[in-house]
Amino acid sequence: MLPVCPVILPLFTAALLAALTKLISQRLSQAIAIAATVATLGCNLWLMNASAAAPIVYWFGNWRPRDGIALGICFAVDPIGAGLAAFATFLTLAAFIFSAKYFDAVGNHFHALLLAFLAAMCGFSLTGDLFNMFVFFELMSAAAFALCAYKTEDPGSLQGGFNFAVMNAIAAYFVLTGIALLYARTGALNMAQMSRVLDSRLPDSLVIAGFVFIVCGYLVKAAVVPFHFWLADAHAVAPTPVCILFSGVMIQMGLLAFARTYFAIFHHSFAAHLEALTNLFVTAGVITAVVGSFMCYLQRNIKRLLAFSTIAHLGIMMMGISLFSAEGLAGAAIYTLGHGVVKASLFLVAGILLHRFKTVDEWDLYAKGRGHPCTAVVYFVSGIALAGIPYSGLASGVDLIHAAAKATGFDGLRWISMGAGAVTSAAVLRAGVRIFLGWGPKTDRGAAPKQEESPETDEGHSHTPFTMFLPAAVLAAIGIVLGLVPKLQVAALHAAAQFTDTAAYASRVLDGRILPIASIAHAPPADLAGGFAAVLIAIAIAAAHLFSPTIRALSNIAIKPLHWLHKIHSGHIGDYVTFLTFGMACFGLICVYCLQ
């Protein structure tokens, strides 16, 4: 029963809250929601622990496989999937606590929707069936669309929600097309069974196209360039508690799905062309990191700045996964945790500022944060952690990614990830210095136009409720010391070894047998010099920007040629869909060319 709890417990509570919406007070509804979230968190942690040796397989309706044909739908729980589900639950808990006093009139519907969102994320990361994954993808989207456009009085919010909804709806049809193509070849929907059928012959264009359709669909969710346009719109306008889920874990779900489909289905079938695939997807990761950092630095709306920094860091995770090794995957997993808590904490600080001053514009907030040392400390701690300071979760993850990159011959990735970390951190620090210290010039030339953000609460408040500050502080604290957790890297390596072993997964799901897994269980040494260097670079960039007019002028000239990059983020849904079509076709044709 336990493997299904992370899905049905929140769903049941959501339905219950919706049924009782007018009968119970908001406080009670919130208490119920938080209780359900805590229980779900417990289930997920238990699952993560219990599946350490081998995946836990749960066949719904007791429809077990017959003659190697999977009849029913199964959950195949492994530590990485369960871990991400647990992390999603944890962030949902933070969102609930933060929103307790945040919205002046948060309806019970908000709680129910957030719970449905949580259930979808859990189901998405635990399932072993490709179509079932699509179903949870859609459930996640349906909840996310509504949550994103929650502030219906805000025009930007509606437009962001609309762009997000259209892009994700089309992405879902990409996935469905891919599933249909693979079903035509394999006659299966269970991922383990698919991999067995595909192993028996070399991949032809049908299988490759199926792979590309599914993967590109998930990469839209993961906001990899050129599918990333919706993200900044959606994150900049969604209510803060929702932002931390979007940025901290929802898009990482897209990456998990990418890794899951690759390792559970295609790993053996594509083995001969691994190098070409790695090249392609690592390149996508690099481009994502570079574009994300660049755009991040140009923003003056803090939420939008954070959204682009999420894209940059997502590129780093993408690189880790695209190395298609256990080490890289383990690194991406830890990076996800480290980035998630830090980014959530930053978004919560942005929410606190919005609550207090009714704006998240860097220039308008100039020096307004002077009297708020506690908030400032949380903000700067998170900002420095974002650069990957040693012993933070990001550093711990990025060390593994570097080790994996070195083993595969991608030494250069080290500089890309360091640079992306430093630039995004510098952007965050620059804004922080202006807001909390009031140093440097008040405005820049050549920055992004101002974007109005309507306040989420009725009027500016004179104090910040403790329930808003607490989650931000806790998350920042976790972020800065996550790397100190003993054996974190070893556990992640072990989990990743399990995740990447296609044969063992199939055997466990279809035959119920546990195969031994070859695990590399030694963590790489911590890269202290690299971590501190990234932080110093970040501080140097921010300082140079704020205190040296010459450098400001020079950098303005330097980025002029890249103005078009800024311009294509137009907010126009037609442009976005055109880029989506372009990206899909490019990925597809390159894949078919490389793999045949």
Place this chain on the structure above:
Amino acid sequence: MNLTVFQDLILLFVAGLGTAVVFTRDPTSQAIVISFFGLLLGVMFFIFQAPDVALSQIAVGAVALPLMILLALARVKKQEQEK
């Protein structure tokens, strides 16, 4: 008529009507075209031996969906008048 020919014909109709939906730029007439498109899809499902899907497609695609579109348009129109 041969069944395969019939199937091919209805597929071509579906493609044609789908194109018509896209090129009908006025949403109100588009809702009507969509209603026919939904109905045609339903008929196609019947011919391709999928009665369950046909039933729900006709109920959803030919009735519920166009209705929703028309209602949305009516609301938009009303909002326009209020301005």
Place this chain on the structure above:
Amino acid sequence: MTHLPYAVAAWLFIIGLYGVASSRNLIHLVNCVGIVQSSSYVLLLAIGYRTGRVAPVFSDISPKTPAVDPIVQALMLTDVVVEVTVMALLLGLAVQIHKRHGTLNPDRLTKLSG
């Protein structure tokens, strides 16, 4: 014409995308998303169909009669429900956008550039 249904599916997908990319009206745009969706119906239907077999309903015929694939039909049913829900949400968003922006033309929505 052995591959016609697949061609129709591809055509609907691309023409639907074209409609979305070139639309001047958000409600028209949402309807085009529906066309992209219907492409997946056609593809699934074609994959589940077996020449010469009957519908998978055995109330009046012997359960041993060869029938077409019921799995994809179940997937299509899910797909139909998903379509109506996504469309309901998108239309709702479009109506609200009109209320707040006063226009349905995506060219005039300039709130989020940069």
Place this chain on the structure above:
Amino acid sequence: MKRRARKLFFFISAVALGLLFALAYHGLPAIGLVESRYGDLVNAITVPERHITDAVTAVNFDVRGFDTLGEEFILFTSVMGVVLLMRRQKDEPGGNHEDKARGRVIPPASDAVRVTALLLVAPTIVFGLYIVAHGQVSPGGGFQGGVILSTASLLLYLCASYSQFRRAAPKRLIEAAEAFGATLYILIGAGGVLLGGLFLENVLPLGKAGTLASSGTVFFINLGVGLEVSGGLVLVLLIYLEELVEEKEQ
């Protein structure tokens, strides 16, 4: 991008995407020749093992019942989303229109339409219920029947006024009914666990094939889904109608 540029860029991309589709379909067997052992296996076992004479229903509500659970909650969540999106903001005029609409009975349609609609209400409801209940026997089931049932409420709207419609279909009650329909699925699934099986296991005794009671839990799941779908759709239509009709009633 400018419109022309976008169209050109899209055209190039679309040609490439078309090429990808062509490459994909190159490997597909001709229509009618795709093979699936999975589908054949399900066709073979649905009558002997589940006494369900409609294999699609067997897949939807038994073999792959968990998908349907998710799907039902997609509907549920979207309806909740529409409620949330369309809610009236504090800064909007109008406020509580239930009071405004009350007592004003202005028919929106001509007498002939109203009488026809009235005559159709009962048969529609009966037909909808029939489809909901016979999912395991013949084409149909909770989804199809639910949609048909929701159209009955529309007929009711045609033959009465909005205020009568609202009274016949009070929003709060429908919301509760819809949520109840959604929970029913989970409760039935959990019932499988209580009776010693796995989640969603069909633990009830099977009856004679071809009858209503033939297939254990499938019948009850269908009822829940029917309730959820019809409730959800009526709710969506009500919300879309809300502001429109207010004007007419005044």
